[in-house]
Amino acid sequence: MTDFIAVLANPSAGRGRHRGLLPGVVEALGTAGHDVRILTAGSGIEAEEACRAAVGDGAAAVVAVGGDGTVHRALQSVAGRPVGFGVVPAGTGNDFASAVGVPDDPMKAAEGIAVALRDGRDHRFDLARTSGAHGERRWFGAVLAAGFDALVNERANRMRRPAGPRRYDLAILLELVRLRARSYTVTLDGAEHTFAAEIVAVGNCASYGGGMRMLPDADPADGLLDVVFAAPLGRLDLMRLKPRLRRGTHVRDPRVTVLRAREVRIAAEGIVAYADGERLGPLPVEVSCVPGAVRLLR
Structure with a gap:
């Protein structure tokens, strides 16, 4: 399956306070006109592997639902690549999302990702490579x-x-x-x-x-x-x-x-x-x- 939205979600992010968020996020992302695939992973390494596999399979975008740790894992697959990246802030710390202008409200963030993907626009930001x-x-x-x-x-x-x-x-x-x-x-x-x-x-x-x-x-x-x-x-x-x-x-x-x-x-x-x-x-x-x-x- 190609041309889909890959979602990496951390259910324990933010100490679980957004645990029921995912169905609404998936519904909002689906309005972009792409299928939505939730990635499964039991560890940070597995999360990175799942994101890389999704990009290799032709994902239109990778979306991180969680905090900075989840963002960090997903970034390893999209950095320097011609694939869109979205953040739904749902962690204890959402510092990257805040810095790049992502709305604090998770549902507004998901809706914004869908609109940007549907309209074919993105914003370029720097990353640090170590x-x-x-x-x-x-x-x-x-x-x-x-x-x-x-x-x-x-x-x-x-x-x-x-x-x-x-x-x-x-x-x-x-x-x-x-x-x-x-x-x-x-x-x-x-x-x-x-x-x-x-x-x-x-x-x-x-x-x-x-x-x-x-x-x-x-x-x-x-x-x-x-x-x-x-x-x-x-x-x-x-x-x-x-x-x-x-x-x-x-x-x-x-x-x-x-x-x-x-x-x-x-x-x-x-x-x-x-x-x-x-x-x-x-x-x-x-x-x-x-x-x-x-x-x-x-």
Whole structure:
């Protein structure tokens, strides 16, 4: 079957609060005049394989129903390809969707995808392409974390208890206990910067983690990546700075530096990078901005 809409849905996204959303989304997407195929997957890897198979079978569009993690999985199949991509925001964090102008209301987002597909129009947005220490390639839409937040994610993923958001909160406390500035070498378009820091991130979009505006001026259509790092802060100042991330006002702190580049390389010992909240792998990592890499339907 060709010329269909492939839907990758995460029923547990947003802690299940949109669990009954899918039938309405499918009905709305069907008004574009294409068959709608719901992809089945039991893991993130299976989700990516299902999306790639759908694109290979001639899908007119791939639609991610969920949060940034679901978007991240689907992007691996559509980045740099002549296939439309739609997002129905239904996650705890919908940072990519927010940055590219997708409506907050899931049904309005689905209806917009159908209209765009029916009218044959799309919007081009940049994506970030990564290359790891062993040459593995990935794409991300929002933010790559390579500092304290990456350490917290890595610890939380190793923990079995407690369940839910409490595990992440505990991981923060445990990482604060062992907090130390690490030595980084960051190369921006060939210019090398060496510094000690606890916060390092690269952004194609402004926010991550459900509205944490780590790079408040990042624009996913300017052909550039924003890079942020902060001078060593210590536990107390780091915790004081954290609430300001929600507003993006942390960049006014004189200890915080924001730069822009097309090509970024980050190297440090003992850090596993996370992009769109998903594990990439240990540093070093190279990141490139690829202008217009995704054809967004909205």
